[in-house]
Amino acid sequence: MTSPSWDWAYGEGGQAPWDIGRPQPAFLRLANDGLLAGRVLDAGCGTGEHTLLAASSGADALGIDLSSLAIERAREKAAARGIEARFEVADALNLADLGLTYDTIIDSGLFHVFDDVDRARYVESLASVLTPGGTCYLMCFSDRQPGTVGPRRVSEEELRAAFGEGWAVESIEADAFDLQPAAAGLFGTDSAQAWRAAIERV
Secondary structure, eight states: OOOOOOGGGTSTTOOOTTOOSSOOHHHHHHHHTTOSOSEEEEETOTTSHHHHHHHHTTOEEEEEESOHHHHHHHHHHHHHHTOOOEEEEOOGGGGGGGOOOEEEEEEESOGGGSOHHHHHHHHHHHHHHEEEEEEEEEEEEBTTSOSSOSSOOBOHHHHHHHSOTTEEEEEEEEEEEEOOHHHHHHHTSSEEEEEEEEEEEO
């Protein structure tokens, strides 16, 4: 089963709140610390800012997304900036179909879109392509964010429970997503509360 496309978020006049036109600060810190290296997969890459960040940091980087419009824009960015990064339309619930393995996976705002059933499928999908000893760096919407606007809130306990057997949760820390200005009005602030996790495949 293939998940529905997210083209609606990137179409004419689309205002994807997560598409801020630059990497999230948390992933910039990872790059600055040399942690976006080797073979890197950006799951749910959108228009590619984190894939491009990894590639410009020396990684062999692939970004995947269900939205063909997002992938088209990501490829345009890579060409305009002269960065060698690859982008493919693919389903994060079926990563084994890529036929490749990765040293590092980054997830900026994908985990929280899944319901309970697909959340389990997603974690299994990540496990199928992340090499033992590799790390998944994940940021998701946090239950610390007040109100009900936006994605499903995720608790620290839910994160730990999702990554059980075969994984080692190295850290889960409070962080924040920067938001596109159009979305900031919905939240009443220019950022949204998040959990930032480092999770090793064992």
